Amino acid sequence: MTLPDRSELSRREYLRTLVAVGGATALSACLSESNAVDIPAGTDDPSTLPARQYAWNDTLLRDDDGNVKPPEHHVLLALSLVDEPTDGSRTQLEDALETLERAYEWSNDGLLFTIGYTPAYFERFDDALPESVDLPEPTALTSSEDPAVDEFDAVVHLASDHSQVVLEAEEGLFGNHDELNGVAVETDLTGVFERLEDQRRTGFVGAGLPAEHTDVSDVPDSVPEDAPFFMGFRSGFERNQATEDRVTIEEGPFAGGTTQHIESMDLQLRTWFEQDSHPMRVRKLFSPEHADEDLVGDVGEKLTTTNGLTDERIDATEADARRGVVGHAQKAARARVDGEPPLLRRDFNTVDGDSPGFHFLALQHGIDDFIRVREAMTGADLDVMHANNGILSYLFVNRRGNYLLPPRSLRALPRANPQ
Template structure:
């Protein structure tokens, strides 16, 4: 692909654009442009890392309130199996992934990643997934959407605070570089996996990053300068997120695994930011009460470790629809909580793939049924409220969905449907 025009972009935007382009040429340009950084090395003993691939939180930075901060740069690498899942192929995959773990510290300053597998991958086996694994094929989750589905074999989610790390890691896995952060690449994924290039997805999250993209036609100047997400508000509050324990499969041969749903959405950002007032946006994102009592601040800075949705406010969702004519996105979704606990661990991020604003919504949950439950609550189809005031539904448009099993680390390399040991 053609590299972006350096003269037309700030350094930060140029690095983001290089991640979106991908490939060896983009990596070379990224390394030439990047400031000298000291990326911490990985471990000589990958077995010392957590058995859960999705065990990121302990190793990531936190904000002043103690909420986990997502890494700034993300790549979702779509993969198609190019060889039968034999023991030799499994050894190749495991060796390649261990190279990443030796090269980069398991942290946002280094690299965190997961490798997840679609239902289509498991369909090749004679046996079926264990009962404890809830992994149906993806489907449309509202009457208003007609998404495409992820039906290749696997997705690799790479995340780091450094753009050159996610690029370098991806290229190292596909025989484009000889060493990663000083560690020789002796085994890669070529011959086992092929990249599905037209399904590669990229993005970013962090204070100030969305506002750096107002040069794009559909990203208005009104994006709040310090907002970490395009829609203008903080997210990822600790008490509004499921814990890693809560999203982990507890029993059976895949104990220690989780399921992952990836939902790619376009965002009608200009309408959201320039048609609605701040009061209306707060009402639709959180709840009408949040707007009335000015609980949020400009971008959510008044909040600490929760989105301030009390049990009373959640229970008032239907009444707010009838009497106020508007309900909040977070207010609706919170109705799906179980014994007061959230069901989803969100790891979503902004994107300008295709030069248009959007979100790749990455959610981890114990089973896909939990995601469906939350999504149906967020849809709020049963509420007596106009579509335009039904949370943020009239501003987001799902174009793609995919379901994945993220096995424990010991089974991440081409797992069979019915592993006999874990």
């Protein structure tokens, strides 16, 4: 892919586009653009980092309401093993990952990352995964979808507020960059993993970033200027997210790990913004009562640490559907357990393929938790026409993947049953 025309883009949009392009040439352009950025160094002792590799929240920034602010730039690297795992390849992988931790502070200002493994990876072992790990093969979840599934071995999720960091880390992992933030790269993944370029996924999240993509086909000018997500509203409210403790596997050899689901979707944004009024978008995304009582504001600024879905509004889901419109969040909230959400979402927008989309990334104790939330959100049990069934008619799933994120101590090519 060729580099974007710098003269046509703002600095922020240019850097975002370079992440999507990827590769050594994009990294060189990014470093030239970002030469004044001071990236905090990592740790001399990676063993001091959290035992849970997905323990990000304590180090991430918070917005004015106290909600976690996700990193701006994201890359998902699809990986296929070159040969069967050995003790030598495990050591090589761990050394490469520790190089990242020595180079960059464990924060949004440095680098946060995870590595997760698919069911296909674990099928190579004679032992089955322990019963404490719920990791089925990904599959279509409705009759109307026919997604491709992630059948490669692993995925690395790189996240940072700085585009140069995710690009530099990616190239360093695959032997195309000799130094990461002043730390020499002595070990990389060459010979352990092959990078699947056609499955590389990228994205971004942050106030104003979606509105900078109106030059992309099917991204309308009506995307709100301050919205952090393409659909125009805030998300990730503190009280509507599972805690990192809630999603942690508590027993068995993978205690301290979690499961991850990645669902990649196309968005029909022009219809979303040009067919429906703002109150109708609020009805479909939150609930009819949110619109009637003006609870949301232009981009969700009236909501603080919760999406405002009380028990009464959740209980009204079936009645609202019968009256003609039901909200996406309203439906999904029916899957709460004792009032608590089961998923920790770390979603981000994308323009992969030069069209608007969304990478839904969720952490949960087991994949069954995700499936239960997804079924509640689909609302197949509700008496409502498809066009008014939340946001279903604007989302089109094209890919699904399930992953086990082991604890840090087992992240380097784990056996199916380490005990």
